[in-house]
Amino acid sequence: DAGITQSPRYKITETGRQVTLMCHQTWSHSYMFWYRQDLGHGLRLIYYSAAADITDKGEVPDGYVVSRSKTENFPLTLESATRSQTSVYFCASTGGADTQYFGPGTRLTVL
Amino acid sequence: RKEVEQDPGPFNVPEGATVAFNCTYSNSASQSFFWYRQDCRKEPKLLMSVYSSGNEDGRFTAQLNRASQYISLLIRDSKLSDSATYLCVASLNDYKLSFGAGTTVTVRA
Numbered sequence: 761d762a763g764i765t766q767s768p769r770y771k772i773t774e775t776g777r778q779v780t781l782m783c784h785q786t787w788s789h790s791y792m793f794w795y796r797q798d799l800g801h802g803l804r805l806i807y808y809s810a811a812a813d814i815t816d817k818g819e820v821p822d823g824y825v826v827s828r829s830k831t832e833n834f835p836l837t838l839e840s841a842t843r844s845q846t847s848v849y850f851c852a853s854t855g856g857a858d859t860q861y862f863g864p865g866t867r868l869t870v871l
Numbered sequence: 872r873k874e875v876e877q878d879p880g881p882f883n884v885p886e887g888a889t890v891a892f893n894c895t896y897s898n899s900a901s902q903s904f905f906w907y908r909q910d911c912r913k914e915p916k917l918l919m920s921v922y923s924s925g926n927e928d929g930r931f932t933a934q935l936n937r938a939s940q941y942i943s944l945l946i947r948d949s950k951l952s953d954s955a956t957y958l959c960v961a962s963l964n965d966y967k968l969s970f971g972a973g974t975t976v977t978v979r980a
Contacts, residue, residue, distance in 0.1 A: 791966050802875075802958065802972035803915070810966070818967075850914055860968060862914035 763787065766851050766863040774871050779838045781866045783851030789861075791854045792834040793818075794826065796847040797865075803850065809834055841870045872897055877959050877971035884949050884978055891945040892974045894959030901961040901969075904935055904942050909956045909973065918944075918957070949978045 764785040773779050783792065794806040795818075805818030807826040815826050823845060825837045834853075838845055851863040877894040884890045896904075904921035919926065921933040921942050932945040942961075946953055959971040 795970075800972055802873075803968075803970040805967065808966065848912075854966065859917050862916070864914050865912075 764851060764853055764861055764863040766849075766866050768866060769864065770867050772869045772871065773841050775842060776840050779841050779868065781836045781838075781849055781851075781868070783834045783836070783863055785832055785834075785851075785853045785861075785863075787853065787855060787861075788831055789853035789855040790831070791856075792828065793852040793854075793860065794824070794834070794836045795850045795852065796820065796845075797850060798847050806836065806849075838868075841868075843870050846870045873971075874898055874969040875959050875961050875971035877974045879972060879974060881975040881977050884976070886949055886951060886978055886980055888949050888978075889945065889947050890949055890976055891943060892957070892976075893941050893943045894971050894974070895939075895941045896959075896961040896969070897940070898961065898963065898969075899937075899940060901963055903962040903964075904933075905960040905962070905968075906931075906933055906942075906944050907958040907960055907970070909958055911955075915958055915970075946976070949976075951978050951980060954978045 767782045793808040795803040809815045809828045849866045852860040854860045906918040907915040908918045909915040921935045925934045930947045934943045956973040956975045958973045
């Protein structure tokens, strides 16, 4: 019972490259989220999805693209990575009742 | 202005002590409130929900003051394992959460 997983766990890339972070959940939760966490800012919502093929912007969506063709997967793509996108990225999901369950995170460094 | 603000700490306390800290939220329409716990470099995990009447879970007590728009967390009889960052969360609905930057608690032997 893996729950919610993210891959890769660590990624180093260069400015301008495209990067895709993967998120997979086994609970069939309808809602999924992408957050970034930076010192002093806490967790900030990038995008979220209410169901397959339904996505919406969060607080800091610029420079990111998401898709959700299947309920269990919610990939996040940085179209052209910038140094300001160096961060820890957390994926989360919920089936309701408020509790969000987080994946282990992806540490992304953009050089 | 951030939607949820917390004192970053750190709060350094000896084992067995009581530690308490607050957070404030800016949107009076917020309906749900939570405390999440985050261990160093790991994912946040729900510690407890916060209800208007206040609630207790073992050594942890959470309070909500809607008039002053603050939430508190009190930890009694602190254990070394309580060392973590505590994230205050407010939500306008069930799905979009606003997180504070966290309060760090360090419990020393």
